[in-house]
Every structure is written in structure tokens, then in C-alpha cells.
Amino acid sequence: MKYVQEFRDPAGVHALAGKIRKTVTQPWVIMEICGGQTHAIMRYGLDQLLPEQLTLVHGPGCPVCVTSLEQIDRALAIAAQSDVIFTSYGDMLRVPGSGKDLFSVRAAGGDVRIVYSPLDAVEIALQNPSKQVVFFAIGFETTAPANCMSVLQAEQLGLKNYSVLVSHVRVPAAMRTILVSPGNQVQSFLAAGHVCTVMGYWEYVPIAEEMKIPIIVTGFEPVDILQGILMAVTQLEFGKYEVKNAYSRLVSFNGNRKSQEVIGQVFEECDRKWRGIGLIPTSGWRLKPEYQKFDAENRFQIKDINSEESTLCIAGQILQGIKKPTECSAFGKSCTPEHPLGATMVSSEGTCAAYYHYGRI
Amino acid sequence: MCLGIPGKIIEKYKLNNMLMGKIDFGGVIREACLEYVPEAEIGDYTLIHVGFALNLISEQEAQDTLDLIKEIESLALADYPGNSQ
Numbered sequence: 001m002k003y004v005q006e007f008r009d010p011a012g013v014h015a016l017a018g019k020i021r022k023t024v025t026q027p028w029v030i031m032e033i034c035g036g037q038t039h040a041i042m043r044y045g046l047d048q049l050l051p052e053q054l055t056l057v058h059g060p061g062c063p064v065c066v067t068s069l070e071q072i073d074r075a076l077a078i079a080a081q082s083d084v085i086f087t088s089y090g091d092m093l094r095v096p097g098s099g100k101d102l103f104s105v106r107a108a109g110g111d112v113r114i115v116y117s118p119l120d121a122v123e124i125a126l127q128n129p130s131k132q133v134v135f136f137a138i139g140f141e142t143t144a145p146a147n148c149m150s151v152l153q154a155e156q157l158g159l160k161n162y163s164v165l166v167s168h169v170r171v172p173a174a175m176r177t178i179l180v181s182p183g184n185q186v187q188s189f190l191a192a193g194h195v196c197t198v199m200g201y202w203e204y205v206p207i208a209e210e211m212k213i214p215i216i217v218t219g220f221e222p223v224d225i226l227q228g229i230l231m232a233v234t235q236l237e238f239g240k241y242e243v244k245n246a247y248s249r250l251v252s253f254n255g256n257r258k259s260q261e262v263i264g265q266v267f268e269e270c271d272r273k274w275r276g277i278g279l280i281p282t283s284g285w286r287l288k289p290e291y292q293k294f295d296a297e298n299r300f301q302i303k304d305i306n307s308e309e310s311t312l313c314i315a316g317q318i319l320q321g322i323k324k325p326t327e328c329s330a331f332g333k334s335c336t337p338e339h340p341l342g343a344t345m346v347s348s349e350g351t352c353a354a355y356y357h358y359g360r361i
Numbered sequence: 362m363c364l365g366i367p368g369k370i371i372e373k374y375k376l377n378n379m380l381m382g383k384i385d386f387g388g389v390i391r392e393a394c395l396e397y398v399p400e401a402e403i404g405d406y407t408l409i410h411v412g413f414a415l416n417l418i419s420e421q422e423a424q425d426t427l428d429l430i431k432e433i434e435s436l437a438l439a440d441y442p443g444n445s446q
């Protein structure tokens with residue numbers, strides 16, 4: 001496939017890895033933000049091509065992993081109602097809530113459907129006027145243009161039976177939280193290429209300057225990731241801290257302005273609780289007052305959510321790059337992809353799932 | 362979750378007042394929303410995420426990156442003993 005194979009070329013991968021080995025003279029810790037990047041690193045064994053002094057730690061960029069337990073418990077409560085068709089991206093169905101997951105709600109008779117796009121959920125609402133159709137609108141900035149468009153589309157079609165359970169999170173505030181965390185070791189970020197495809201990278205310039213940390217916008221193929229790492233270690237070795245773009249075929253400084261306009265029309269900034277990490281100020285988006293008629297939290301009065309997290313799971317420290325999955329006593333034993341204790345073991349982008357699937361046990 | 366797949370736009374049309382397109386992913390054809398890339402032309406490459414085109418892919422920027430990698434490759438080859446001329 002064009003724009004895929006050429007960025008997986010082994011000769012390019014080995015040349016970049018060689019140049020990284022030559023550039024690095026001292027220990028450095030780099031965090032890749034996005035779970036998609038974590039999986040590519042593990043899948044292609046890129047970490048094993050890097051010099052020993054260089055440590056990659058894995059970031060919180062997995063929306064399935066960071067969606068708060070309370071929000072999942074709300075989803076479970078809504079999905080169990082008899083007049084509801086609950087729609088979601090597939091990854092969310094096995095994420096454990098306090099007691100169960102969406103699959104078990106479906107097994108008990110709930111109408112829970114996996115959709116590929118939020119527009120599919122709008123279509124289901126159009127076809128089922130007697131049912132309330134709820135879409136679980138999770139995601140980072142990458143997914144916001146799609147989720148917002150579903151709301152605008154529902155409004156334009158005059159749909160009274162469509163609503164969204166919003167759990168949107170944003171990268172910049174999470175970066176700052178990681179950097180000021182007491183256990184922080186991160187010295188440079190590989191920013192998430194598809195988040196920046198939408199948002200550009202203008203928001204990262206003050207973070208790089210204030211926190212004195214190089215930030216490299218990085219893609220997802222092996223060549224992209226190694227180019228991002230090379231640009232990061234080059235800055236680290238020379239004592240620089242700028243925002244640079246290693247994914248220029250898709251990302252510009254300003255990003256996609258039309259997307260940002262639509263997001264600004266539908267969403268407003270809010271504080272958001274991240275699973276395993278806690279409340280991060282200004283780290284989320286919610287519906288603006290004029291679109292709150294599409295908010296599932298208003299439409300379904302779900303009271304008294306009593307959420308309880310597994311005491312064994314250390315996903316919070318893993319999501320902040322403080323610990324690796326292999327440092328968890330439950331990893332691969334009481335916690336596996338078949339029986340996950342935490343969301344990082346469930347999602348196709350979760351760090352624990354990546355370590356488990358690619359044999360880093 | 363944030364994964365995107367590059368594909369070629371082979372058809373553009375309006376559906377429910379939205380700009381939509383048919384995207385060719387190496388032989389597999391899927392529908393996607395093109396509202397965020399109104400400048401898209403048939404034959405352009407784009408990145409699709411949850412049924413939406415996020416941006417167009419710049420052919421020139423992609424080529425510049427690949428040229429840079431080729432340069433690093435040739436420098437690396439020149440470093441091997443016996444390869445340097």
C-alpha cells in the first residue's frame with residue numbers, strides 16, 4: 001500500500017537505528033505518547049535496535065485505557081436499559097467496569113453494538129426511531145472531528161433519539177501532568193502524529209519552552225518512529241528543546257483548521273478524570289451548552305455510581321511511564337488479555353497488552 | 362484508537378448534505394466522510410480514521426522524508442569498512 005510499505009523499509013530502519021546509536025552518548029528517557037506507537041515499537045522490535053542508554057517509556061495515549069471507571073459504569077448502566085441501543089468502538093466492550101463489562105451487558109440481553117464510525121451510530125438512530133441510540137464518544141483529539149460531526153449530523157437530521165456519552169481527553173494537559181509528577185523520568189516526548197494531524201503542533205511550543213523538553217511530532221510506521229527518536233536524541237545531546245515535525249506528510253504547524261472550527265463549535269474545554277491517573281485540569285472536552293440536548297448524561301439520569309477499581313492494577317503508573325508492565329505482580333498471571341484487571345491489558349493500544357502480545361514477559 | 366489508514370480517493374459525492382467519498386485501501390473500497398478535506402480531488406491520498414478523512418497526504422513531504430532516509434542509508438553504507446571509496 002502506498003505510504004505504508006516505503007515507511008517500513010528494512011534498509012531505512014537499520015540506517016536510522018545506526019545513526020541513533022552513533023548519536024547517543026549518555027542515558028536518555030523518551031516517552032511516546034500514543035498507544036499506537038507503543039504497539040508499533042513492540043511489534044517491529046524497534047526498542048531492540050536502540051542503544052542500551054536509550055529508554056523508551058510508554059505514554060497515556062490510549063483513550064480506552066484512560067476513560068474513567070465512573071464513565072464506564074455510566075455506560076454499563078445506560079446500555080442495560082431496555083429502550084436503548086448502545087453503540088461503541090469495539091475496543092470498549094471488554095474494558096472492565098466496577099463489576100462487569102459491555103459484553104456481559106450484551107450477554108444479559110442489552111442491545112450493545114460495535115460501530116466503525118459515529119456516523120454508523122447516527123444511521124442506527126435514523127433506522128430505529130422508537131429506540132434511544134447512545135454513542136460512547138471516547139477519544140483524543142484525533143477522534144473529536146468525527147464525534148462532533150455525528151452531533152451536527154443528528155441535529156441537521158432532527159434526530160431526537162441520538163445522544164453521546166462524552167469522554168474526550170486531550171494531550172497537552174496530560175504532558176504537563178507527566179512532567180511535574182514526582183516520579184517523572186521523561187526527557188523528551190514523541191507527540192502523537194494523528195492528534196497533531198488534527199490540531200497541528202502550535203499548542204506544544206509553550207510546553208517545550210517552559211519545561212525545557214524537546215517534542216517531536218511522530219508517525220506510526222517503523223521509519224517514522226525511528227526518525228522521531230533520532231530527532232529527539234539529536235536535540236537532547238545538543239541541549240536543545242524545540243518542537244520538530246517528523247510526520248510532515250500529514251502534519252502542519254496549524255493542523256486541520258476546519259476540524260478545529262467544528263470541535264470549537266460543538267465542544268468546550270473541561271477538567272477530566274483519567275483512569276489510573278486522576279483529575280487533570282483542562283484535559284478534556286465536553287459538549288457546549290447549546291449541544292447539551294445530545295448529552296447522554298443529561299438524557300439518562302444515572303445516579304449513585306459506586307465505582308471500585310481493582311487494588312492489584314498499577315495501570316496509573318504505567319500510563320505515566322513511571323513503571324513498566326513487567327514490574328506489576330499481576331502481569332501475565334492474574335491479569336491477561338482474556339481476564340484483564342485494568343484497561344491497559346484490554347485495549348489494542350494498551351501498554352500491558354503490547355508487552356503481553358509481543359512476548360516481553 | 363488513533364490509528365489511521367492511508368487510501369486513495371476514487372469518488373466524491375454528497376450524502377445527507379455531507380461530502381463523502383469512496384476510498385481505495387490497496388484494493389479494499391470503503392466509504393468515508395470528506396467534510397474536513399473539502400479541497401480533496403479524485404486521485405488524492407488521504408488518511409482515514411473512524412470513517413473520516415483527517416487530512417490529505419502531501420506527496421512532496423513524503424518524498425522529502427524518503428530522500429532524507431536514503432541519504433542516511435548511503436552515509437551509513439559508506440561507513441562500513443571496505444565500502445568507503
